[in-house]
Amino acid sequence: xxxxxxYGGKSAEHDISILTAFSIIKEIYFEYYDVQPVFIxxxxxxxxxxxxxxxxxxxxxxxxxxxxxxxxxxxxGEQSTGVMINPCSIKxxxxxxxxILHGPNGEDGTIQGMFEILDMPYVGCGVLAxxxxxxxxxxxxxxxxxxxxxxxxxxxxxxxxxxxxxxxxNRIEGTLLYPVFVKPANMGSSVGISKADNRDxxxxxxxxxxxxxxxxVVEQGIDAREIECGVLGNDDVNTSVVGEVVKEVGFYDYNxxxxxxxxxxxxxxxxxxxxxxxxREYAATAFKAIDGAGLTRCDFFLTESNEIYINEVNxxxxxxxxxxxxxxxxxxxxxxxNLVEELIQLALKRYNEKH
Ligand code: ATP
Ligand code: MG
Ligand code: MG
Ligand code: MG
Numbered sequence: 001x002x003x004x005x006x007y008g009g010k011s012a013e014h015d016i017s018i019l020t021a022f023s024i025i026k027e028i029y030f031e032y033y034d035v036q037p038v039f040i041x042x043x044x045x046x047x048x049x050x051x052x053x054x055x056x057x058x059x060x061x062x063x064x065x066x067x068x069x070x071x072x073x074x075x076x077g078e079q080s081t082g083v084m085i086n087p088c089s090i091k092x093x094x095x096x097x098x099x100i101l102h103g104p105n106g107e108d109g110t111i112q113g114m115f116e117i118l119d120m121p122y123v124g125c126g127v128l129a130x131x132x133x134x135x136x137x138x139x140x141x142x143x144x145x146x147x148x149x150x151x152x153x154x155x156x157x158x159x160x161x162x163x164x165x166x167x168x169x170n171r172i173e174g175t176l177l178y179p180v181f182v183k184p185a186n187m188g189s190s191v192g193i194s195k196a197d198n199r200d201x202x203x204x205x206x207x208x209x210x211x212x213x214x215x216x217v218v219e220q221g222i223d224a225r226e227i228e229c230g231v232l233g234n235d236d237v238n239t240s241v242v243g244e245v246v247k248e249v250g251f252y253d254y255n256x257x258x259x260x261x262x263x264x265x266x267x268x269x270x271x272x273x274x275x276x277x278x279x280r281e282y283a284a285t286a287f288k289a290i291d292g293a294g295l296t297r298c299d300f301f302l303t304e305s306n307e308i309y310i311n312e313v314n315x316x317x318x319x320x321x322x323x324x325x326x327x328x329x330x331x332x333x334x335x336x337x338n339l340v341e342e343l344i345q346l347a348l349k350r351y352n353e354k355h
Contacts, residue, residue, distance in 0.1 A: 002095045003033045003344065006111070008040040012191040012212065013102035016258065020319040021100045025051055027337050038090060039071045039082065040101070048090075049082030050075060088118060096347050097122040100319065103188045104213075107316040108134035121351030123343045124294040125315040132290040133315040136185045136217045142289045148282055148310045151220040151301070152176055155185070158214040161206060168206075169199065172218050179221035182206055184213035188314060190253045195221060222309065224301035226252060227269050229283035230317075230328040231296045232342065234350050237287055239280035240328035244269035265324055267331045275306050286313050294346050297325045 007021030008014055025035055039047045049072025072082040090097065097120050099111055109131035115122040125133060132138045137155040144150070154172045161168050172180065182205035184192040192212035194205035202218075209216050226247070230240035244266040249256055256263055269276070283298035290296075290313060297317035301309045317325040321336055329339050 001033055001344075002036055002092060003028060004036045004038055004090050004092075004095055004097045005100060006038045006040065006090075006097060007100040008042070009101040009103075009106045010040065010042060010044040011101065011103035011105050012187065013106075013189045014042050016189055016318060017100055017102050017106070020102075020323070023320040023336075024098065024100060024340055027340055036090075036095075037072065038085070044105075046085050046087050047071070047082040048085050049073065049080050052079065087114065091118045091120060095120060096344055098344070098347075099124065100316065102316055102318075103191070104134070104186050107188065107314070108186060121347045123347045125290075125292050125296070126350075129290040129292045129296075130315050133292070133296065133313045134186050134188075135215065136183055136312060137215055138185075139286075139290060139313060140217070143286060143310055146285055146289045148285060148289070149308060150310050151222050153217050153219045155215070155217045157216070158210055161210070161216070165203075169202070172202065173199075176218065176220045178202075181219045181221050182209050183217050183219065184209045184211075185215035185217050186213045189257060190251075193253065195251055222301050222303065223250075224303045224309070225269075226311075227271065227279060227300050227302050228324050228328070229279050229298050229300070230325050230332075231283050231287040231292065231298060232294075232329065232334075232339075232346075233287075234293050234346055237284050237292075238332075239283050240332040241268040242271065242276045242279045243267040243324055243328050243331075244271070245324070265327060267324075267327050271302065272306065275302065275308065278308055282308065282310055286310055290315075293350055294343055295325070297328075 005021055005025055007017045009017055025037060028035055035051050037051050052073040072080040074080045097115055107130060109127040112127045112130050132142055140153060152175055154175050156168055179195050179197045182194050182196055192209045194208055196202040196205040226245040227242050229242050232238050245252055246264045246266050248262050279300055286298050287296050297314045299311040301311055319325055326336050326339055
């Protein structure tokens with residue numbers, strides 16, 4: 001069987017995607033799969049070539065980003081720029097696509113729609129779940145519908161802001177107390193998210209978020225622990241043990257996630273058994289609310305008095321060997337290799353059920 005690993009992408013989370021892709025390629029390359037890497041540049045060009053394996057490839061995937069020509073190998077094992085391809089040309093018999101793309105254009109249903117049109121099996125959530133999971137306003141509305149607890153929020157679009165910012169301030173200040181978190185509705189890795197403690201900061205935060213999306217959500221800031229739970233399955237789901245992101249800072253922003261590395265993952269989280277049970281139940285409910293498939297990582301807040309609030313779902317969570325999602329499953333009894341294998345099997349199962 002051929003696995004087409006699609007990674008990179010026209011997204012602010014391009015670099016994270018490369019890290020994950022190299023972890024996964026490394027894991028499945030030496031197995032019985034025929035791995036075809038397909039790299040999407042930041043400009044949106046699709047490139048393919050032979051998988052680059054061995055120490056050069058895996059030493060520092062982010063360095064490869066500075067030299068995109070290093071992504072592939074020639075048949076002789078030399079580094080290669082690969083060749084430009086038409087996205088639709090990835091269609092082949094006995095091929096499963098493994099899209100390892102985070103954020104808009106990859107995790108939001110757009111590329112999933114292309115795989116549907118091409119009639120190919122692909123790993124992870126379908127069009128609806130990807131779009132609903134990526135859009136924080138849509139997912140909050142779905143979570144509300146199934147009774148999941150969440151912090152109060154105010155959604156609006158760019159046009160409303162441009163026409164009457166005062167009305168937006170009034171809606172926010174009439175519903176929420178500072179501090180608040182301002183987020184582009186469609187993004188990840190904390191890109192475009194800011195905390196605002198007053199109206200001046202709120203204005204700056206809104207302007208910042210608007211760089212990434214025309215849909216904005218402002219949330220009640222909450223002083224809480226951050227706990228996460230993995231979901232794996234299609235119509236029948238399993239949930240992982242619960243993990244905690246232990247921070248030295250209040251806000252788990254892009255730098256803390258990928259640059260400073262001041263965050264430690266506590267797996268399993270030191271929380272009461274009933275809390276863990278509830279979190280797992282909520283994670284499965286959230287998965288069903290968006291019609292998830294394959295995988296999601298569900299992020300929660302846990303207050304000092306053990307109140308649980310759902311924050312968001314990620315339909316293509318970080319997936320390096322050091323990322324929360326695979327580590328949660330390792331603790332639950334499924335190692336990295338088996339997890340990748342299970343995701344491919346779930347993709348095939350879903351595809352076969354439709355045909
Ligand atoms: P990712 O997809 O990488 O998990 P994201 O960009 O989708 O991240 P969120 O998970 O919604 O963003 O938020 C990023 C971080 O911002 C959280 O992990 C948390 O540290 C902080 N944060 C977000 N919303 C709130 C809130 N309402 N109150 C307090 N902190 C918040
Ligand atoms: Mg997210
Ligand atoms: Mg994300
Ligand atoms: Mg998150």
